[in-house]
Amino acid sequence: MASSLTCAGVIWAFLSFLCAATSCVGFFMPYWLLGSQLEKSVSFGTFRRCSYPVRDETRQMTVMVEQCGRYASFQAIPSAEWRICTVVTGLGCGLLLLVALTALMGCCVSELISRTVGRVAGGIQFLGGKCSCAKGMGV
Numbered sequence: 001m002a003s004s005l006t007c008a009g010v011i012w013a014f015l016s017f018l019c020a021a022t023s024c025v026g027f028f029m030p031y032w033l034l035g036s037q038l039e040k041s042v043s044f045g046t047f048r049r050c051s052y053p054v055r056d057e058t059r060q061m062t063v064m065v066e067q068c069g070r071y072a073s074f075q076a077i078p079s080a081e082w083r084i085c086t087v088v089t090g091l092g093c094g095l096l097l098l099v100a101l102t103a104l105m106g107c108c109v110s111e112l113i114s115r116t117v118g119r120v121a122g123g124i125q126f127l128g129g130k131c132s133c134a135k136g137m138g139v
Contacts, residue, residue, distance in 0.1 A: 047074075092127075
């Protein structure tokens with residue numbers, strides 16, 4: 001198996017893939033915020049939620065739906081900040097995954113990644129990481 005990466009490049013490729021996979025899993029899981037409501041455990045993320053209150057019109061009361069699901073539409077996400085966070089985090093995860101998969105391909109294909117491509121990929125990865133970290137800082 002020919003490779004266009006140095007030993008440091010191979011380590012970078014595998015660490016990049018692990019970080020990208022971790023970011024993507026964190027993005028899709030609804031466990032960003034944990035708490036309780038109506039004596040039930042509740043959790044939600046940018047576009048998924050578990051155990052959420054719903055108004056039952058037949059009984060004229062609020063009941064807890066004890067299942068996980070995503071919001072019915074993009075506009076159903078509770079606030080503009082959460083919508084922005086969903087888009088920015090999704091873009092960041094996409095960029096991280098793109099660079100990580102390209103780097104992993106560089107482990108198998110010779111002459112795929114040159115010094116210039118490596119620098120550009122590192123810059124894209126930095127940008128993707130900033131996008132993913134923005135969610136954790138409340139941006």
